[in-house]
Amino acid sequence: MSNHVKNTVKKVFEDLADAIDTGSMEKRLKIGLTIDGSELGPDVMKEAAYAIRKKNLFDLVLIGDDADWTDEFIHVSTTDCQKDAYSKMEELLETGEIQGCVTLHYNFPIGVSTVGRIVTPAFGKEVLIATTTGTASANRNEAMVLNAVNGIIAAKATGITHPTVGILNVDGARTVERALVTLKKNGYDIIFGESRRADGGAVLRGNDLLTGAVDVVVCDSLTGNLLMKLFSSFNSGGSYEVLGSGYGPGIGENHSANICIISRASGAPVITGALMYAYELARGQLPKISQAEYQQANSAKLKQICESLQPVVIEHQAKAAAPEKEVVTSEISGIDVMELDDAVAVLWKENIYAESGMGCTGPIVLVNEAHYESARTLLEQAGYL
Known part of the structure; x- marks a missing residue:
């Protein structure tokens, strides 16, 4: 025998x-x-x-x-x-x-992305990074919206009943935030976490990653992949991944297999963590939770929201001339960095002088304090806030 x-x-x-x-x-x-x-x-x-x-x-x-x-x-x-x-x-x-x-190194089709799990150094809390490999969509902002759903699925499958969600302050973060707020208003049960910095909000700073301010951190896969490598191997010089549970399971609306990814540089502790992660997902019935969450998100018009994030081809228009320059001391934050120039143009067309800038919390539009309320209203109406 x-x-x-x-x-x-x-x-x-x-x-x-x-x-x-x-x-x-x-x-x-x-x-x-x-x-x-x-x-x-x-x-x-x-x-x-x-x-x-x-x-x-x-x-x-x-x-x-x-x-x-x-x-x-x-x-x-x-x-x-x-x-x-x-x-x-x-x-x-x-x-x-x-x-x-x-x-x-498994290749998932477009529409499937992986949710990794790290251990934060400040308090030793486990945090899910959504996502770390694969891509939920070829459109970056749409992918990040879908990543939020995928992160919630992974969290619930591992026993976090009411996961908190934050959006990493990368390009597109404010656009994604607006999309997710709309999804929530439409009925999808998403709980936004809060930055631990004084200005708060669901858009996260680097400090929030280190302290584990939320259960699920939403970002694009390339950024997520970088974060996984940093958090798993910062104590080993980068050649041996020591901490965490690997790059996680591939999740997508039409994907049900519980396939979890590790790196070629993952050491024994990370491989062990990845196996435990896969076990938790299997025990928590990942495919069943994924199906239920996507059904709820689709009922809240997820697909229509994603369609609204697709790039729109606009015919060339003459740029509005800048109004007479004023002292600008009031900051309007919450605008995506890729939309700053367009937001300024909206105000110029209404004869409000504005400038774009970058504050410590991200992109801002600067206006004279006398025009702050009217400028903010115009930007809200135009969809930039």
Whole structure:
């Protein structure tokens, strides 16, 4: 009898013993791990596998090349490294043999993006970064709106019943904020968090990332990917990811497989965290929650809101001449940086002198204090606030 068969039989009897002791016959979850392709070598996979086995919360299924330690686990042997491993992983997920899998460098289709999980250094709080790989849409602002929904899905699947959401202060943040506020007004249950800085609001500063001001941080995937690398490896010089739970599960409206991503530089602690993350998502029924959240968001006109974020081709118009210059001391914030010049032009056309600027909290329009209220009203009516 082979070692693999012996271990499988042993595992069956151990599960039966556990069931008798606990009075529960609930089927244990199985989470896969593709073990080939790490830049750090196979030992990090081995270390993570043994760490998971010690926790004894679920069954680990290894997918990849044979090694001197793999016969101690449930092992699906592959021959063509990652290509074959991806195929086996997808097959096992499709048939329900495993309920989630952690893998390296998997290519998701457009419409699917991953929600990573980090540990903030200030208070040790876990925070979800939505998103970190893949892309929910080719349109950046639309992608960030969808990322907010994906982040909420991941949070609820891991047991955060009422997750708070903040938007990282990157290009498009104010446009995304307005879109999400509209989604909330239309009936989608989104809870905005608050920056811990004095000016507050749902648009987050760098300090808020370090302190974990919200449960879900919304950003574009490229920024999210950078954040994951910084938060996971800032203590190791960048070559070995030490902290966090990896780059997370791919989530999208028409995607149901629980596939979680790690980096080729992810060390054993991150791989272990990613496997635990995948387990939590499987236990929390990620596909079911994803379907329910997208149904609610679509009922709140998510698709129409996303359509409104598409670029509009406007015929060239002569730029309004600047009114007579005035002293400008009043700041109007909340305008997206990409729309600053257009916002100033709106005020110029109404004979209000204005200038664009960049304050410590982001882009601003400067006007004379005598025109502050009327200028703000005009910008609200034009859709810039």
